Amino acid sequence: MIIVTGATGRLGARIVDRLLERVPADTVGVSVRDVAKAAHLAERGVRVRAGDFTDRAELDHALQGADQVLVVSPSIRDPREFVRATRAGLDAAVRSGARRVLYTSHQMASPSSSFTPGRNHAESEAYLAERASAHGVAWTSLRHGFYAGAFELFVPAALRSGELRLPADGPVSWTAHDDLAEAAAAVLTEHRELSGATSPLVGPELLDFADVARIVSEQTGSPVERVVVDDDAWKAEAVDGGMPESVAEFTLGMFRASRAGENAVTDPALQTLIGRAATPARTVLAGILSWALPVSRHR
Known part of the structure; x- marks a missing residue:
C-alpha cells in the first residue's frame, strides 16, 4: 500500500489524485488530521485514517501496512515546530515497516541556505538518511522547486x-504544484528507485x-x-x-x-519524470x- 501524509493539503491532495489515475484506490492510504476532510477519498475506496504528527500511536495506526510512505512536509513556519513535526512523521514512516520512505523537500535544501525552510529541509534529509540507514529502509527526498x-x-x-x-x-x-504531484505519483508507481536526494525538480x-x-x-x-x-x-x-x-x-x-x-537552477529531472514539458x-x-x-x- 502507498500511504501519503497530509493528503488534504494543497500538494498532498494533488498527489493522491494523480495516484488514483494510476493505481486502484484500495492500494492507496492517506494519513490526515481531519478525516472528515478526506471523506471524498474514502468514498472512492481509499483507506483514510487519522494521523496527527503529535500523536505517535495514532500516526503508527495511520501508516500501518505501508509498502511506501510519502511524508509531505508540514506547512509550519516555526523552525522548531517544523523540525519536531517532520521528525515525528519520518520516524513513524520508518517504523511502519515500509520498504521505502519518501519526503517532499526543497531544491534549496542546504545548511547554509538564506531561507529558513532550506536549512530545515537539509536537516530533515540528514535525519531521514540516518534513520533509514539504521533500519535498512530505502529513502528518497524529492527536492521541489x-x-x-x-x-x-x-x-x-x-x-x-x-x-x-x-x-x-x-x-x-x-x-507548478500539479507537475510536482505528477512527478511524485510517477516515482511511487513506476518503480523508479531514486535513491537519496533527487536532482532539483524545477520549472x-x-x-x-x-x-x-x-x-x-x-x-x-x-x-x-x-x-x-x-x-x-x-x-x-x-x-x-x-x-x-x-x-x-x-x-x-x-x-x-x-x-x-x-x-x-534549471534541470531536466522534472520533465523526465512526468514525460512532458513542465508547466x-x-x-x-x-x-x-x-x-x-x-x-x-x-x-
Missing part, C-alpha cells in the same frame, strides 16, 4: 495598485519579479510596475497591512535566497489572473 502558487501572495495586490512592491530578488525556477525557466510584472502587464493589458522596496521598509509595510511579523520575516528569507542565486510559470500566472483580475476590477 519553489511553488509558483506563491504568486497568489503578491499578484492580486499588484493588480489593485499597479505596482509590484517587493524586496530585491533574483531569478527563480518557479514550479523550465528562470523569472524574477521584474519578469513577473512584465508578464502580468502583457496578460492583462494593464501596466504593472516592479518597484524594489528596502527589506525593512517592505517588512514594515507588510506588518502594517496585517501580516504577522514572523510571517513577514519568513517571507523575506525567500527574497534573500533568490538574490543570493539559490533559486537560479511554464506564465501559465500558472494566467490561472491566478483568471480569478484575481475580476476581483481587483470589482474593487
Whole structure:
C-alpha cells in the first residue's frame, strides 16, 4: 500500500489524485488530521485514517501496512515546530515497516541556505538518511522547486495598485504544484528507485519579479510596475497591512535566497519524470489572473 501524509493539503491532495489515475484506490492510504476532510477519498475506496504528527500511536495506526510512505512536509513556519513535526512523521514512516520512505523537500535544501525552510529541509534529509540507514529502509527526498502558487501572495495586490512592491530578488525556477504531484505519483508507481536526494525538480525557466510584472502587464493589458522596496521598509509595510511579523520575516528569507542565486537552477529531472514539458510559470500566472483580475476590477 502507498500511504501519503497530509493528503488534504494543497500538494498532498494533488498527489493522491494523480495516484488514483494510476493505481486502484484500495492500494492507496492517506494519513490526515481531519478525516472528515478526506471523506471524498474514502468514498472512492481509499483507506483514510487519522494521523496527527503529535500523536505517535495514532500516526503508527495511520501508516500501518505501508509498502511506501510519502511524508509531505508540514506547512509550519516555526523552525522548531517544523523540525519536531517532520521528525515525528519520518520516524513513524520508518517504523511502519515500509520498504521505502519518501519526503517532499526543497531544491534549496542546504545548511547554509538564506531561507529558513532550506536549512530545515537539509536537516530533515540528514535525519531521514540516518534513520533509514539504521533500519535498512530505502529513502528518497524529492527536492521541489519553489511553488509558483506563491504568486497568489503578491499578484492580486499588484493588480489593485499597479505596482509590484517587493524586496530585491533574483531569478527563480518557479514550479507548478500539479507537475510536482505528477512527478511524485510517477516515482511511487513506476518503480523508479531514486535513491537519496533527487536532482532539483524545477520549472523550465528562470523569472524574477521584474519578469513577473512584465508578464502580468502583457496578460492583462494593464501596466504593472516592479518597484524594489528596502527589506525593512517592505517588512514594515507588510506588518502594517496585517501580516504577522514572523510571517513577514519568513517571507523575506525567500527574497534573500533568490538574490543570493539559490533559486537560479534549471534541470531536466522534472520533465523526465512526468514525460512532458513542465508547466511554464506564465501559465500558472494566467490561472491566478483568471480569478484575481475580476476581483481587483470589482474593487
